[in-house]
Amino acid sequence: MLQVENISKSYLDVNALRGVSFELNKGEILGLIGPDGAGKTTLLRIIVTLLKPNSGSIFLNDSNIIQNRTLARTQMGYMPERFSLYQDLTIQENLIFFGELFGLEPEAIHNNMEKLYAFSNLKPFYNRKAGALSGGMKQKLALSCMLMHEPKVLILDEPSTGVDPVSRHEFWKLLHLLATEGTAILVSTPYLEEAQECDRVALINNGQFMALGKPDELTQQLEAELFEITSPTITSLYEEFIAADYRNNIELFGYALHYSDLEKIGLKQIQQNIKKMKSPIESIKKISPSLEDVFLHYLKGTHE
Amino acid sequence: MxxxxxxxxxxxxxxxxxxxxxxxxxxxxxxxxxxxxxxxxTMEMRSIPTIISDQSKSYQSRELISKFSSSGFFKIKNQDISAKEVDTLFKHREAKCILIIPPDYCKKTQTTKTTIALLIDASDPTAAINIQNYVNNILAKYNREINPNLKMPLTISLRFLYNDNxxxxxxxxxxxxxxxxxxxxxxxxxxxxxxxxxxxxxxxxxxxxxxxxxxxxxxxxxxxxxxxxxxxxxxxxxxxxxxxxxxxxxxxxxxxxxxxxxxxxxxxxxxxxxxxxxxxxxxxxxxxxxxxxxxxxxxxxxxxxxxxxxxxxxxxxxxxxxxxxxxxxxxxxxxxxxxxxxxxxxxxxxxxxxxxxxxxxxxxxx
Structure with a gap:
């Protein structure tokens, strides 16, 4: 449905994006995961034609949207990172405004609004000012506003930022509902746990895609075995590992260390090595990698 | 549209x-x-605090003072002051202008010509110029009144246009x-x-x-x-x-x-x-x-x-x-x-x- 080909963008002398390509299919939720400054927002803004790329092309159902912005804008819905809407206007006034902005007829506005009320459960609050809504309701209203013109492709920039976990869960349920109706959704997020909600995830860092695939495929891609090491003095143990030049193998996870066996030396050898450490070791066991491990693995790759 | x-x-x-x-x-x-x-x-001035030191204390000097008080521009206080007091009066803002009528005023108006002293606080120059103009106008009018036969070589016939008042x-x-x-x-x-x-x-x-x-x-x-x-x-x-x-x-x-x-x-x-x-x-x-x-x-x-x-x-x-x-x-x-x-x-x-x-x-x- 949406084809992004080799997009590059630089601001002055900073390369924000270096050749990003992917495809977004009908009814698919694609998660864009990466740290702040990875280039997520720039990529999304280019796709919704707010920014012009330096090179590359984007096709929406085979027509080039960099040349045909109007097409892009009528077919896509975009929710920017700060979805504040108009705080002094009511839910209904916000919805009507966005309907009119996209040139909808009054009848279509009325119909779509009723549909979205049912979808979002915002109907009882239609006369409440957007500024008086909770974070979760604001998020739903912003989503509803961008759905007024019934876009085929949704682009969401970190929609979960500043929203409580319950509302976040509800929001994802809405996105899944939209996807089953055939909407293609591209959503960026800094939260790794949200990756499990996506059909596919793209890990982005430094303006490049480092991996793209289904969440469980990505975790299986890691070739090295992973071990979890616990210790009562976890921080000092971590420092010892770093000092002993295990920088590439070790990762601190708050409660435990994750050791990836890049050199394929096996559990026995690792236990041998650890014995040299001064810090006490509680346990060491093999675990299956999470997305976070995958992500940190790729992050290390780019830093070298 | x-x-x-x-x-x-x-x-x-x-x-x-x-x-x-x-x-x-x-x-x-x-x-x-x-x-x-x-x-x-407003740019107009009303009730300007004024001290008049009447050293002449004559019928003529009182007549002159009445011209000032009837104009409405001045709030007059009669007070005998010495030259030394002028500075303190201005500094205490008791007056914006001081008019001094000399002791020989009465005698001289009947014979030749005379001078009265006008001291103005010019710390606000616009106000000072306004006061000067008001005083000049009153004196010119009074001069003509007491000397009906006086021939002025040149007079101004003044009319304000577009904002008469x-x-x-x-x-x-x-x-x-x-x-x-x-x-x-x-x-x-x-x-x-x-x-x-x-x-x-x-x-x-x-x-x-x-x-x-x-x-x-x-x-x-x-x-x-x-x-x-x-x-x-x-x-x-x-x-x-x-x-x-x-x-x-x-x-x-x-x-x-x-x-x-x-x-x-x-x-x-x-x-x-x-x-x-x-x-x-x-x-x-x-x-x-x-x-x-x-x-x-x-x-x-x-x-x-x-x-x-x-x-x-x-x-x-x-x-x-x-x-x-x-x-x-x-x-x-x-x-x-x-x-x-x-x-x-x-x-x-x-x-x-x-x-x-x-x-x-x-x-x-x-």
Missing amino acids: NKVILTIIRKEFLHISKDRQTLFIVLIWPVLMLIFFGYAI LKSSYFFVPGLAAVIMLLISTLLTSIAIVKEKEQGTMEQILVSPIRPIEIVLGKVVPYIIVAFTSGVIVILAAMFWFGVPMHGSFLLALAMMFLYVVTGASLGMLISSIANTQQIALLVSLIGTLLPTTLLSGFIFPISSMPLFFQYISKIIPASHFVVIIRGIMLKGVGVKELAGHIVALSAISLILLVVSIKKIKVNLE
């Missing part, structure tokens, strides 16, 4: 109608300002309209645009099929209307409350006010293209409109008495042309022909600001 622009205009009026403070500022504040300027701030309100009101309309159109326009940028809603409406220029127009038109309404309120209040005349064409005055408000809105757009927060927009708008409009436009201080450099600057300030135009229409009843130069200048300033601001704002949004 196309439908999308109307949508934005309607939304903008929704914002305005919900914002009571702005509504108050726009509708009530101009009238309050008018009352301030009309009543409190030299009412301050005639002078202030057109200028006040200029300040209020410019302030409202510039300030509200710049804040309205910057607000969308600051809240992030600009990004949201930019991804609609609407063009940036349509967004800007949709946001500017409501504030042009609001500022224009404010201006009309000021002018109507001036006419019906303070009795300021409208000798010229009311329609022409309205047209000029509209042109002037468009200038202000263009300035507002220009400010919004450089400012990223509402505070900065507010600050720049206030400094950019209030200062030049009150100080350099001839609203209060005449342009012709400014240093040459500032006279040139005043030529590029929209308000200096507007003040001349609106005073001309209201007080002198002149039309397009007489005001052509200023109308062309104001239009040119407006056009340049409009073109530059639209160019700048486009770059900024894309």
Whole structure:
């Protein structure tokens, strides 16, 4: 449905994006995961034609949207990172405004609004000012506003930022509902746990895609075995590992260390090595990698 | 006008109608300002605290004093003072002027000529000159009264035109309209645009099929209307409350006010293209409109008495042309022909600001 080909963008002398390509299919939720400054927002803004790329092309159902912005804008819905809407206007006034902005007829506005009320459960609050809504309701209203013109492709920039976990869960349920109706959704997020909600995830860092695939495929891609090491003095143990030049193998996870066996030396050898450490070791066991491990693995790759 | 622009205009009026403070500022504040300027701030002087030291204590000196007290300009206190006391009296602000009638006043008026001493506190030069003029007028009148046969070689027959009674309100009101309309159109326009940028809603409406220029127009038109309404309120209040005349064409005055408000809105757009927060927009708008409009436009201080450099600057300030135009229409009843130069200048300033601001704002949004 949406084809992004080799997009590059630089601001002055900073390369924000270096050749990003992917495809977004009908009814698919694609998660864009990466740290702040990875280039997520720039990529999304280019796709919704707010920014012009330096090179590359984007096709929406085979027509080039960099040349045909109007097409892009009528077919896509975009929710920017700060979805504040108009705080002094009511839910209904916000919805009507966005309907009119996209040139909808009054009848279509009325119909779509009723549909979205049912979808979002915002109907009882239609006369409440957007500024008086909770974070979760604001998020739903912003989503509803961008759905007024019934876009085929949704682009969401970190929609979960500043929203409580319950509302976040509800929001994802809405996105899944939209996807089953055939909407293609591209959503960026800094939260790794949200990756499990996506059909596919793209890990982005430094303006490049480092991996793209289904969440469980990505975790299986890691070739090295992973071990979890616990210790009562976890921080000092971590420092010892770093000092002993295990920088590439070790990762601190708050409660435990994750050791990836890049050199394929096996559990026995690792236990041998650890014995040299001064810090006490509680346990060491093999675990299956999470997305976070995958992500940190790729992050290390780019830093070298 | 196309439908999308109307949508934005309607939304903008929704914002305005919900914002009571702005509504108050726009509708009530101009009238309050008018009352301030009309009543409190006047250039005329009344009841000037005056001390008269009558050392002559004669019938003639009392007659002279009565001329002063009956004029209404002076609040007179009779007090014998010595030369040493003058300084302390002024410093304690017990008097703004001191008149000393010498002991031989009575004798000399009947024979030759005489002199009386007038001391004025000139720490406020404008007031001092006013006092001097009042005293001169009273003395000249009195001179003629007591010497009916005196032949003056040259006399002035004075008549004030266009403001016979030299009412301050005639002078202030057109200028006040200029300040209020410019302030409202510039300030509200710049804040309205910057607000969308600051809240992030600009990004949201930019991804609609609407063009940036349509967004800007949709946001500017409501504030042009609001500022224009404010201006009309000021002018109507001036006419019906303070009795300021409208000798010229009311329609022409309205047209000029509209042109002037468009200038202000263009300035507002220009400010919004450089400012990223509402505070900065507010600050720049206030400094950019209030200062030049009150100080350099001839609203209060005449342009012709400014240093040459500032006279040139005043030529590029929209308000200096507007003040001349609106005073001309209201007080002198002149039309397009007489005001052509200023109308062309104001239009040119407006056009340049409009073109530059639209160019700048486009770059900024894309």
